[in-house]
Amino acid sequence: MRKKGYSGVGIYCRAQPQQIKVGLGVAEFDAEGRYLRADFADFSVVSLYLPSGSSGAERQAVKFKFMAVVMPHLRELRASDGRY
Secondary structure, eight states, rough: OTTTTOOOOOOSSSSSSSEEEEOOHHHHHHTTTTTEEOOSSSSSSEOOOOOOOOOOOOHHHHHHHHHHHHHHHHHHHHHSSSOO
């Protein structure tokens, strides 16, 4: 899903991924197109669009909330099976 005014993320690849995961499952961030993962046979690639937080206190809070969601998620992926 895309939200007008946001850049979003993408992954360009030669080989077809085995699976593509769009979003973190958090509607607030998924509507802004901030997370994309492509799983291949031996590895996975994650593309992130991190909030800058530079436009004011409200967006800074969004940045901190995003980091609080994405960092444990990435740690969990890394611990899951060694592909990440």
